[in-house]
Amino acid sequence: MSRRDFHRATEAERRHDLIEATLDCISEAGLQGATVRQIANKAGVTAGLIRHYFASKEVILQEAYKVLIARLTEKAKNLDGTPEERLSSFIFVNLTEPVANSRSLSLWAAFISRVSVDPALAAIHREGYLSFRQELEQLLADFFAARGMAADPARDRTLAIAMNGILDGLWLEGCLAGELFGEGELVSIAFSSIEALIGHPIAAPTQSEPDREYRDALRIHHR
Amino acid sequence: MSRRDFHRATEAERRHDLIEATLDCISEAGLQGATVRQIANKAGVTAGLIRHYFASKEVILQEAYKVLIARLTEKAKNLDGTPEERLSSFIFVNLTEPVANSRSLSLWAAFISRVSVDPALAAIHREGYLSFRQELEQLLADFFAARGMAADPARDRTLAIAMNGILDGLWLEGCLAGELFGEGELVSIAFSSIEALIGHPIAAPTQSEPDREYRDALRIHHR
DNA sequence: CGATTTGTTATACGCTTGAATAACTGCGAG
DNA sequence: CTCGCAGTTATTCAAGCGTATAACAAATCG
Numbered sequence: 420m421s422r423r424d425f426h427r428a429t430e431a432e433r434r435h436d437l438i439e440a441t442l443d444c445i446s447e448a449g450l451q452g453a454t455v456r457q458i459a460n461k462a463g464v465t466a467g468l469i470r471h472y473f474a475s476k477e478v479i480l481q482e483a484y485k486v487l488i489a490r491l492t493e494k495a496k497n498l499d500g501t502p503e504e505r506l507s508s509f510i511f512v513n514l515t516e517p518v519a520n521s522r523s524l525s526l527w528a529a530f531i532s533r534v535s536v537d538p539a540l541a542a543i544h545r546e547g548y549l550s551f552r553q554e555l556e557q558l559l560a561d562f563f564a565a566r567g568m569a570a571d572p573a574r575d576r577t578l579a580i581a582m583n584g585i586l587d588g589l590w591l592e593g594c595l596a597g598e599l600f601g602e603g604e605l606v607s608i609a610f611s612s613i614e615a616l617i618g619h620p621i622a623a624p625t626q627s628e629p630d631r632e633y634r635d636a637l638r639i640h641h642r
Numbered sequence: 643m644s645r646r647d648f649h650r651a652t653e654a655e656r657r658h659d660l661i662e663a664t665l666d667c668i669s670e671a672g673l674q675g676a677t678v679r680q681i682a683n684k685a686g687v688t689a690g691l692i693r694h695y696f697a698s699k700e701v702i703l704q705e706a707y708k709v710l711i712a713r714l715t716e717k718a719k720n721l722d723g724t725p726e727e728r729l730s731s732f733i734f735v736n737l738t739e740p741v742a743n744s745r746s747l748s749l750w751a752a753f754i755s756r757v758s759v760d761p762a763l764a765a766i767h768r769e770g771y772l773s774f775r776q777e778l779e780q781l782l783a784d785f786f787a788a789r790g791m792a793a794d795p796a797r798d799r800t801l802a803i804a805m806n807g808i809l810d811g812l813w814l815e816g817c818l819a820g821e822l823f824g825e826g827e828l829v830s831i832a833f834s835s836i837e838a839l840i841g842h843p844i845a846a847p848t849q850s851e852p853d854r855e856y857r858d859a860l861r862i863h864h865r
Numbered sequence: 866c867g868a869t870t871t872g873t874t875a876t877a878c879g880c881t882t883g884a885a886t887a888a889c890t891g892c893g894a895g
Numbered sequence: 896c897t898c899g900c901a902g903t904t905a906t907t908c909a910a911g912c913g914t915a916t917a918a919c920a921a922a923t924c925g
Contacts, residue, residue: 427891427902449759451674455883465904467885476883525758531818532751535744536672548819580815580823581831588811592803595754596771600803608804615838650872650921678913688874690915699913867925874919881912889904895897 425464434472434482436462441483446522450529453480481539484530488547491518491527496554502561503621509558510613511624513586514593514606524594555579559617566619578617585612648687657695657705659685664706669745673752676703704762707753711770714741714750719777725784726844732781733836734847736809737816737829747817778802782840789842801840808835 428436440462444453455476459466473479494512498505512518534544556579560570586609593605606623614620651659663685667676678699682689696702717735721728735741757767779802783793809832816828829846837843 422889422904425891425903430902433902447759449756450672452759454881456881466883467905468903470884471902521758525755528751528755532748532755533672534818535748536670536675545819577827577831580827581812581835584811584815584828584831585808585835586811587814588807588809589804591810591814592807595757596768604800604803605807608800608807612804612808612835612839615841616835618838645874645919648873648921653872656872677911679911689913690875691873693914694872868923869925870921870923872919872921874917876915876917878915879913882910883908884910885906885908887904887906889902890900891902892900894899 423465430472433464433468437464437469437472437479438483438486441479442487442526445483445529446525449525450480450533477537477539480530480533481543484540484543487526487530488543491523492547492551492554494518495551498558502558502565504624506558506562507610507621507624509555510586510609510621511606514589514609519590519593519597519605521594521597524591552579552583555583562617562619581616582613585609585616646688653695656687656691660687660692660695660702661706661709664702665710665749668706668752669748672748673703673756700760700762703753703756704766707763707766710749710753711766714746715770715774715777717741718774721781725781725788727847729781729785730833730844730847732778733809733832733844734829737812737832742813742816742820742828744817744820747814775802775806778806785840785842804839805836808832808839 437458440458441453443461444457448457455469456466458479459469469476469479473482494517495509498508498512500508517523530540531544534541556572556575559575559578559582560572563575564570589605589609593600610621610623660681663681664676666684667680671680678689678692681702682692692699692702696705717740718732721731721735723731740746753763753767757764779795779798782798782801782805783795786798787793812828812832816823833844833846
């Protein structure tokens with residue numbers, strides 16, 4: 420009847436581990452599987468500890484949502500290069516690993532399904548969404564400016580909405596049924612759609628050239 | 643201490659009412675709020691009755707998911723008119739009431755978040771998805787045929803994926819943050835994006851002409 | 866109009882949940 | 896090296912969960 424061994428961690432470490440364990444639980448078993456006992460178990464501690472770091476289970480879920488949003492959007496910020504390169508990378512990054520995979524989607528959907536129920540989650544969501552779209556608007560504004568076109572915030576806003584929708588939708592398709600698509604197929608579709616939408620070609624990112632096959636297929640009837 | 647009054651309903655009625663109650667519970671309080679007691683309460687019966695019609699709570703959730711999918715896709719099937727009109731209506735229908743609203747989204751997200759956990763739900767999802775996309779592929783094939791273009795299944799498949807992505811993404815944006823967009827704005831964006839994608843103009847549905855303002859705005863820089 | 870079926874209610878059971886609390890102990894301060 | 900505190904464990908609690916089952920009564924049928 421000996422007590423279990425344990426080590427005392429710093430607050431930052433513990434909170435991080437617990438949040439990470441929460442995300443793992445949700446992705447593996449859904450929100451219903453993220454019980455305080457499961458989370459604690461996955462983090463290698465006992466259930467009571469969670470309440471030592473988070474006022475309630477709701478709070479740890481909110482913190483986990485913030486972390487998820489940050490993780491899904493951080494890759495798309497701090498892009499460098501010319502405006503065209505940044506726009507191109509933005510598209511690519513949002514449709515490939517590690518942003519686009521089934522784990523991301525199940526986590527995202529789990530939280531989204533609670534956004535309309537829990538006002539605290541709704542606030543977190545809204546902030547993340549607006550920030551993402553503003554980032555995109557700026558990218559578009561820079562892109563057009565680099566092409567010598569006049570500033571036009573209304574145009575940029577509309578295009579950002581449209582492009583955000585396209586990226587979200589293709590991200591979703593890729594996450595949900597990635598095995599149905601060829602390598603780079605979704606990225607190619609995104610480039611073709613967005614090029615058509617904004618009326619300018621965009622060079623694909625240099626780091627990894629997706630099949631041009633599909634883009635060519637799409638272009639057959641453009642001209 | 644009198645027993646509660648009740649009336650005996652047909653199996654079809656009861657099952658319908660219980661499934662409807664399930665969807666209500668989920669949309670109002672998330673999957674966690676859809677307990678057998680809450681569902682029964684909303685349906686005006688007692689909890690035990692649920693197990694009389696459904697082998698388990700899992701089963702009633704699966705049936706509810708089937709109903710939701712049918713409801714989200716039925717409007718997009720059985721469209722009539724010319725191929726162009728049907729394609730146009732398809733876009734419109736999927737981005738306006740009753741398909742696009744916040745209730746639809748919270749229901750959809752709740753189930754999606756379990757698709758990766760529950761194989762039975764995954765099967766239901768996959769069937770609905772493939773059926774939806776095939777419908778769209780057929781629409782596109784008819785559209786191109788009506789324009790005298792050669793049949794090209796690969797092209798139709800690729801375009802269907804892209805268009806499905808665009809519609810999903812814009813549907814999502816509209817459901818999540820409908821109040822951020824102007825009346826008909828998302829529909830206009832969808833038309834512009836898809837016209838650009840497939841390389842042909844599509845007349846908007848006759849029943850309700852969305853603001854052409856946004857479409858014109860998008861077109862400024864095309865040409 | 867009484868018998869019978871079966872849809873429905875009512876109640877109970879075992880289990881899990883989020884939370885509260887008491888007991889323990891690793892570890893840095895002194 | 897010891898002390899004391901705060902991080903951690905262990906235990907408990909009430910509430911709610913899905914499920915099982917027996918009693919009841921509304922509708923049907925002869």
